[in-house]
Amino acid sequence: MPQRILLTGAAGGVGTLMRPRLARPDRVLRLLDIAPLPPAADGESVEPVTASITDLAAMVDACADVDAIVHLGGQATEGPWDRILDVNIHGTYVVLEAARRAGVGRVILASSNHAVGFHPLAETPVPDYRFPRPDTYYGVSKVTMEALGSLYHDKYGLDVIAIRIGAWFERPQDERMLGIWLSPDDGARLLEAAISVPAPGFRVVWGVSANTRGIVSLAEARAIGYEPQDDSEAYAEGLPPTDERGRTFVGGWFCSPDLDVEPKP
Template sequence: MRTRLAAPDRVLRLLDIGEQPPAAEGEAVEVVRASVTDQAAMDAACEGVDAVIHLGGHSVERPWAQVLDVNINGTHVVLEAARRNGVRRVVLASSNHAVGFYERSSGEAGDYLFPQPDTYYGVSKVALEALGSLYANRYGLDVIAVRIGSCFERPRDARMLATWLSPDDCARLFEACLSAPSPGFRVVWGVSDNTRRWFSLDEARALGYQPKDDSEVFAADVPEDDPESLAHKYVGGMWCGPALDTAVKEAGR
């Protein structure tokens, strides 16, 4: 997103716990190294900004303590930093795994599909959406939670032919989230306009999102799913299987 969200008269303040490349010549970025769990650092990072796009956190399943600290508490820290600094617009990276146990046979997944998380990670995204709703309703922030499907340069398996979000479309969606007038609290699906998509784009399009990419151009290179597999049955795919049963692993039984 660093290059795709660059625009005239826009400065991107980029915060990550890891080291980032410094600003290139002519690049309007400010690089900050900090954790989303550090309230003082987040308060400082949000000073003087117009909007926050919160993408930080563990992006795969982790033990409960890590998910709780970084994904759930970290989201609270980000929203609280935005509130304290008068930032009116926050875009939150939610996930398809917030509704991972939704069966594909149930039809197209709507934007406000009731949570059915498939992992601790999925639970953290349900909590993220709930925190976003709270801060929108109680404090008047505009908060958009984007239930991202699979954002990679190209689909990696057959499931991603439905869930793929191209990086270019991801930037288009974020731009729509930043520019839509007074959205309040919204939950939208973050996917491209895939021929095989399972997800509604109604709410995203209502914000002004105009996807241009379709995973079908890669379909010939992607093997089909086993129709009996979890990847074929559930939105969350193999994340619904025993390999990610983190609670059992932590308990040792």
């Protein structure tokens, strides 16, 4: 039987980057999103599913015969509290609960550097299990994601790996990202390690490349078999400079009240 991986948020930016990199002759990618998905490419074995990660019944159905879930779906940046609560926090609960009900033994969660965004850069490298200091509602949702992952491992025995993603783009977009960039190829390497490592339990690992200016630990990621090969330094020339927040906190400009999406009295 081929290995079946459920990829939530498959139509998003990271999902689009990972889809061709996770394709294997002996693997079926079940691609879930509310947005349209491109048709299968040559040599790709895919099962598109149109569903919301907040719909428990649909998620249980989507988890049938699945070996592992890569949960990328959700609000990808700061947003109003109601949306963060529904899509990111409730959505993560739904994914984990659906996995439990369907008997899926492994879930990989897309956490974020913004779970520890207010950690000062004066105290780097940031450890894998650094205590949360979220910088936004979005960051709070990632802290909650990690907490839910811990709960579902301890109470129900799921293997859960939460990846604190730095900046997962084709290339760094500003000077701050030089310290936290995760290349697409290294991202795929990390996901493959998280999918294949035997009995990981619950873990929090940093998702970054082997950056010369790296600011976080790679100990836990390497412990599950991840060997990064890319370095953001190749793109350093000409990038926009980092502002004061970017030189002070892990979360950079996410730490500024200017990012607030709801008016404050």
